[in-house]
Amino acid sequence: xxxxxxxxxxxxxxxxxxxxxxxxxxxxxxxxxxxxxxxxxxxxxxxxxxxxxxxxxxxxxxxxxxxxxxxxxxxxxxxxxxxxxxxxxxxxxxxxxxxxxxxxxxxxxxxxxxxxxxxxxxxxxxxxxxxxxxxxxxxxxxxxxxxxxxxxxxxxxxxxxxxxxxxxxxxxxxxxxxxxxxxxxxxxxxxxxxxxxxxxxxxxxxxxxxxxxxxxxxxxxxxxxxxxxxxxxxxxxxxxxxxxxxxxxxxxxxxxxxxxxxxxxxxxxxxxxxxxxxxxxxxxxxxxxxxxxxxxxxxxxxxxxxxxxxxxxxxxxxxxxxxxxxxxxxxxxxxxxxxxxxxxxxxxxxxxxxxxxxxxxxxxxxxxxxxxxxxxxxxxxxxxxxxxxxxxxxxxxxxxxxxxxxxxxxxxxxxxxxxxxxxxxxxxxxxxxxxxxxxxxxxxxxxxxxxxxxxxxxxxxxxxxxxxxxxxxxxxxxxxxxxxxxxxxxxxxxxxxxxxxxxxxxxxxxxxxxxxxxxxxxxxxxxxxxxxxxxxxxxxxxxxxxxxxxxxxxxxxxxxxxxxxxxxxxxxxxxxxxxxxxxxxxxxxxxxxxxxxxxxxxxxxxxxxxxxxxxxxxxxxxx
Numbered sequence: 001x002x003x004x005x006x007x008x009x010x011x012x013x014x015x016x017x018x019x020x021x022x023x024x025x026x027x028x029x030x031x032x033x034x035x036x037x038x039x040x041x042x043x044x045x046x047x048x049x050x051x052x053x054x055x056x057x058x059x060x061x062x063x064x065x066x067x068x069x070x071x072x073x074x075x076x077x078x079x080x081x082x083x084x085x086x087x088x089x090x091x092x093x094x095x096x097x098x099x100x101x102x103x104x105x106x107x108x109x110x111x112x113x114x115x116x117x118x119x120x121x122x123x124x125x126x127x128x129x130x131x132x133x134x135x136x137x138x139x140x141x142x143x144x145x146x147x148x149x150x151x152x153x154x155x156x157x158x159x160x161x162x163x164x165x166x167x168x169x170x171x172x173x174x175x176x177x178x179x180x181x182x183x184x185x186x187x188x189x190x191x192x193x194x195x196x197x198x199x200x201x202x203x204x205x206x207x208x209x210x211x212x213x214x215x216x217x218x219x220x221x222x223x224x225x226x227x228x229x230x231x232x233x234x235x236x237x238x239x240x241x242x243x244x245x246x247x248x249x250x251x252x253x254x255x256x257x258x259x260x261x262x263x264x265x266x267x268x269x270x271x272x273x274x275x276x277x278x279x280x281x282x283x284x285x286x287x288x289x290x291x292x293x294x295x296x297x298x299x300x301x302x303x304x305x306x307x308x309x310x311x312x313x314x315x316x317x318x319x320x321x322x323x324x325x326x327x328x329x330x331x332x333x334x335x336x337x338x339x340x341x342x343x344x345x346x347x348x349x350x351x352x353x354x355x356x357x358x359x360x361x362x363x364x365x366x367x368x369x370x371x372x373x374x375x376x377x378x379x380x381x382x383x384x385x386x387x388x389x390x391x392x393x394x395x396x397x398x399x400x401x402x403x404x405x406x407x408x409x410x411x412x413x414x415x416x417x418x419x420x421x422x423x424x425x426x427x428x429x430x431x432x433x434x435x436x437x438x439x440x441x442x443x444x445x446x447x448x449x450x451x452x453x454x455x456x457x458x459x460x461x462x463x464x465x466x467x468x469x470x471x472x473x474x475x476x477x478x479x480x481x482x483x484x485x486x487x488x489x490x491x492x493x494x495x496x497x498x499x500x501x502x503x504x505x506x507x508x509x510x511x512x513x514x515x516x517x518x519x520x521x522x523x524x525x526x527x528x529x530x531x532x533x534x535x536x537x538x539x540x541x542x543x544x545x546x547x548x549x550x551x552x553x554x555x556x557x558x559x560x561x562x563x564x565x566x567x568x569x570x571x572x573x574x575x576x577x578x579x580x581x582x583x584x585x586x587x588x589x590x591x592x593x594x595x596x597x598x599x600x601x602x603x604x605x606x607x608x609x610x611x612x613x614x615x616x617x618x619x620x621x622x623x
Contacts, residue, residue: 028156036050045128046130049074051126052072180192252269264328286346311349367412376399380605381393453484471508502532540563540573578598
């Protein structure tokens with residue numbers, strides 16, 4: 001064996017050189033290569049092999065090696081001739097693996113000789129020589145060196161594991177960050193990303209003295225698609241909308257999904273004047289409306305969706321400080337203005353809108369407590385026939401709040417419908433109107449003229465599965481006959497499912513409960529479905545009638561046409577909004593069924609109606 005030291009001084013020098021080689025790198029492979037090179041040079045070896053125990057290295061995964069050690073690295077093994085292919089070496093490795101006490105094994109074969117050291121819990125290293133035997137003193141003197149090599153290898157493996165953990169943690173952090181800022185359905189940036197980026201862009205507009213804008217998009221009647229076609233179709237539609245919005249975005253602008261059917265654009269660098277910013281924003285909004293006018297193919301469905309778009313410019317010159325929360329709120333307020341203007345349009349934010357929105361929130365907050373605080377009450381507007389006799393009265397909800405005063409019905413009814421309070425208000429109206437009708441019948445006694453109280457039913461109330469059972473329960477509770485009331489529906493109940501509406505109306509008729517189609521002429525669907533509906537009475541909306549004397553010829557022609565159509569279809573007409581004697585005389589000449597309006601009676605309290613009916617001397621009328 002060449003270069004094989006035999007005297008103690010030589011052995012000590014070899015030990016020192018090998019020990020130095022164990023600490024030259026924190027990378028396991030680099031450190032082992034350095035050690036192998038030093039060992040080969042100092043001990044005259046033909047080759048050096050390193051094996052690692054299972055689980056210490058990714059290369060062990062899927063290996064078919066028979067022993068617990070798995071080949072890791074060889075110094076001169078260019079032909080991949082692994083030592084464990086020899087039975088003696090393989091057996092020695094296996095024995096070394098199974099017996100923790102053995103730290104050294106010398107294996108003699110017909111050709112090369114192998115000196116095998118166990119590197120504690122790391123693995124094993126094999127020295128190979130074909131030029132002689134290993135002296136016994138060399139084998140034992142190298143054991144401290146192998147102990148140091150095992151420690152260095154363990155340190156390298158620990159560092160490798162820590163680096164891998166750091167790398168994996170960074171990958172996870174990036175993944176979590178992406179997930180936290182991305183909408184999982186559309187893959188657009190989400191609300192969190194929007195708030196951060198808007199904050200940055202507001203700062204940029206102030207720093208570089210230019211303007212930006214936020215466009216807030218809400219899809220019109222998207223709930224109808226979910227309800228009729230299912231949420232899976234709705235989700236696919238949202239992804240299609242997201243793709244189209246991304247397609248039409250300007251370079252540098254961002255599109256976000258806030259949630260549900262709400263999307264937001266941040267428009268950047270719109271010029272150095274507010275007028276330039278408004279002009280560009282307007283162009284973008286119009287382009288989006290045109291783009292969304294094209295149908296979207298979702299599976300077998302070709303769907304048309306339109307957006308309502310609210311636009312706000314930032315920084316706001318009317319505000320001392322523009323912040324992301326205020327900008328988003330302003331865009332949202334403008335979007336609701338677009339919806340109120342008929343949808344499928346856009347609107348710019350105006351400070352007056354915020355006053356309206358704040359007032360709306362205040363009214364909604366007080367309205368939630370109104371029923372429990374006994375703030376709601378009913379008034380009744382008498383309905384007269386052509387003989388001007390009171391034949392019925394419409395129940396009208398009114399609200400007096402100590403802080404707000406008398407809140408107009410047009411205000412709080414609209415807010416109730418938008419805030420899901422309408423069902424609670426409607427149920428209170430039904431119960432209260434039935435209770436009053438019971439009281440009215442008891443106090444005025446038999447009356448050949450006065451027949452019934454009409455009760456307004458909201459579309460949301462009508463669509464409830466238990467609407468008819470609840471109605472019958474209320475009639476039974478207050479000992480009322482079905483003929484004591486009439487239900488008033490607006491044309492809004494026809495929007496969603498006309499077939500279901502007809503079935504429910506027929507079920508009401510089977511219980512002898514009649515109804516009136518209110519606000520006739522203001523909707524878009526009544527003429528096409530009127531012949532299908534089991535309705536006997538319609539109310540012509542007061543917008544056609546109020547100030548009738550001064551209405552245009554076309555307006556009067558519409559009213560005359562409705563009356564003529566009703567006569568041909570054997571429908572009774574009730575005219576709302578009769579305010580003058582001329583109006584009354586005109587409709588009396590048309591021999592309509594009944595009239596209602598300020599010319600005859602304003603809405604009065606329940607006590608007032610009872611008193612009026614007690615002293616009314618006109619007793620002739622029949623249905």
